[in-house]
Amino acid sequence: MSSIIEVKDLITEYNGERILDGVSVDVKKGSIFVILGGSGCGKTTLLKHIIGLLFPVSGSIKVFGQEIVGMEEKKFEEILENCGMLFQEGALLNSLSVGENIAIPLRQHTDLDEEIIQRVVRTKLHLVELDYALNLSPSELSGGMKKRVALARAIALDPKILFCDEPSAGLDPVTTREIDKLLMKLRDQLDMTIIAVTHVVDSVRRIADEIIFLDDGKVMFTGSFDKAEKSDIPQIKKFFID
Ligand SMILES: Nc1ncnc2c1ncn2[C@@H]1O[C@H](COP(=O)(O)OP(=O)(O)OP(=O)(O)O)[C@@H](O)[C@H]1O
Ligand SMILES: [Mg+2]
Incomplete structure (x- = not known):
């Protein structure tokens, strides 16, 4: 390797x-x-x-x-x-929905169409098994769910590391x-x-x-x-x- x-x-x-x-x-x-x-x-x-x-x-x-x-x-x-990073503190923004939190790196680093962004967000949420949380606020989630959302955000751009x-x-x-x-x-x-x-x-x-x-x-x-x-x-x- x-x-x-x-x-x-x-x-x-x-x-x-x-x-x-x-x-x-x-x-x-x-x-x-x-x-x-x-x-x-x-x-x-x-x-x-x-x-x-x-x-x-x-x-x-x-x-x-x-x-x-x-x-x-x-x-x-x-x-x-x-590179994706899941920080020790998690750091989700409560003012944004779960879906919008995951979209942050996509909006920052790509110029993908809105439709594609939404599709990527749903795919990542599905991967962490939180499909239903798309429109919730992070403040409505348990600690474990927050970690999974943060993970979905960390892998939004399909990082290699x-x-x-x-x-x-x-x-x-x-x-x-x-x-x-x-x-x-x-x-x-x-x-x-x-x-x-x-x-x-x-x-x-x-x-x-x-x-x-x-x-x-x-x-x-x-x-x-x-x-x-x-x-x-x-x-x-x-x-x-x-
Ligand atoms: N921004 C900073 N300014 C000054 N000292 C810092 C800063 N960040 C960390 N330190 C100090 O550096 C050392 C290492 O910190 P670090 O956060 O890397 O530890 P850690 O191994 O991740 O600990 P933990 O398991 O508690 O997360 C500690 O003594 C800490 O007080
Ligand atoms: Mg540490």
């Missing part, structure tokens, strides 16, 4: 405070790559660097084989159009399983590459093709779930016990 994201020796800081201290990752095309680590260790920070929201102190980040650190904005926009920051945070085990099934469907049927941050052990077991574990600014483990479960590294053992 070929690499779709390659991060090398990434060093990042917030106001002079080092967060990631030489992080390297290699994500294979068509896989689900899971980032683990304690709260505040820099998981979201890593995602934000890969999608260019933050600029590193040093290091290299290649997406689709192209170096994005220092890339000209216009060129980077093209890369971003192939989907970033999911805690897709199951605050959800019950049944809803978590539904979200996991959706992610695996995207990987298996659409060959999407998915980078997910999660701390739900059952979820990691189900979806992860590869795991990295961040601690103290560094990658302390890379490998499969089975290998992680058998690891002797104390921080990883603790993750599986808690």
